[in-house]
Amino acid sequence: MKVLVIGAGNMGLTYATSIGESKMLNGRDLLIMDAAPDKVKSLEKIDYFDVYDRIENCIDKADVVLIAVKPYHSAALFESIKDLVRQDQLFVSLMAGVTIKTIQEALGVKKVIRTMPNLPAQVGKGVTSFTSAPEVSQVELDVVKKLLDTTGVSLLVKDERTIDASTGISGSGPAYVFYFMQSMMDAALDMEFSPEEAKMLVQQTFEGAIELFNQSNLSPEEWMSRVASKGGTTQAALDSMENNKVKELIKEAAFAAFNRAEEIGR
Numbered sequence: 001m002k003v004l005v006i007g008a009g010n011m012g013l014t015y016a017t018s019i020g021e022s023k024m025l026n027g028r029d030l031l032i033m034d035a036a037p038d039k040v041k042s043l044e045k046i047d048y049f050d051v052y053d054r055i056e057n058c059i060d061k062a063d064v065v066l067i068a069v070k071p072y073h074s075a076a077l078f079e080s081i082k083d084l085v086r087q088d089q090l091f092v093s094l095m096a097g098v099t100i101k102t103i104q105e106a107l108g109v110k111k112v113i114r115t116m117p118n119l120p121a122q123v124g125k126g127v128t129s130f131t132s133a134p135e136v137s138q139v140e141l142d143v144v145k146k147l148l149d150t151t152g153v154s155l156l157v158k159d160e161r162t163i164d165a166s167t168g169i170s171g172s173g174p175a176y177v178f179y180f181m182q183s184m185m186d187a188a189l190d191m192e193f194s195p196e197e198a199k200m201l202v203q204q205t206f207e208g209a210i211e212l213f214n215q216s217n218l219s220p221e222e223w224m225s226r227v228a229s230k231g232g233t234t235q236a237a238l239d240s241m242e243n244n245k246v247k248e249l250i251k252e253a254a255f256a257a258f259n260r261a262e263e264i265g266r
């Protein structure tokens, strides 16, 4: 089996590297293609894959094609490959919003899997939701699951609406966590900690909280009550968040991402 990754950015290069490191494929069965000459040059220094700068030189070799360009580049990409693709090839999209039907119609193919990965894939801690067109066989789904799992864990979901919902939770989610981290660092700076101290306090607080959560069956709410003493400091902070409806605002933000994914699809 030969796998081609189109687009060597955040996600494409992460997937190509993880698949390469996993040794799932034999020899030179992993291919990567990007249109930017400087990127191609830097990719050539990596040993896991064969690098291409022209789609017509590689698309024909692939059994599985991972599409990892930005959604707004997808139409141009589809136009450039529609006469080069084959019905037996399996297309796996990592793009937010772009629907299976759009890909099928633009390429004139049937076998399409749609995924929603996330950036922690770069450190093997990603979570990727995926769903497929009915024309994809169970064996093909199993193979793709193995490819996705090289970057962390994966979740087969029932339909594309759930892929868009995953975008609102796990796809965009790392940015919400970074938003929270940045806000806490900004607060620490206002309290006159140095940038290094602010980073250290926030980093270790996140790491410690996640570790506690991972090593227990307690819900976040139960952990919150273990931190908060009655009438104490944490309760003051939690009350402030409740009064300011922070939970509702976070939900609203997640739904904004979900809705935007659906909107891109339309």
Ligand SMILES: NC(=O)C1=CN([C@@H]2O[C@H](COP(=O)(O)OP(=O)(O)OC[C@H]3O[C@@H](n4cnc5c(N)ncnc54)[C@H](OP(=O)(O)O)[C@@H]3O)[C@@H](O)[C@H]2O)C=CC1
Pocket: 006, 007, 008, 009, 010, 011, 012, 033, 034, 035, 036, 039, 068, 069, 070, 071, 073, 076, 077, 094, 095, 096, 116, 117, 118, 119, 171, 172
């Ligand atoms: N970043 C994230 O956290 C997540 C991203 N995604 C999805 O993954 C996809 C990729 O995102 P990301 O990796 O961040 O984007 P990047 O911009 O980092 O990577 C896309 C790469 O594709 C290249 N490219 C554009 N057009 C073509 C083409 N026709 N042929 C070959 N290469 C091309 C781009 O080159 P150039 O820079 O020159 O345009 C760029 O190197 C998106 O569709 C996004 O929705 C999904 C979940 C999470």
Ligand SMILES: O=C(O)[C@@H]1CCC=N1
Pocket: 096, 167, 171, 172
């Ligand atoms: O922001 C985006 O559109 C992409 C999809 C999920 C994360 N990044």
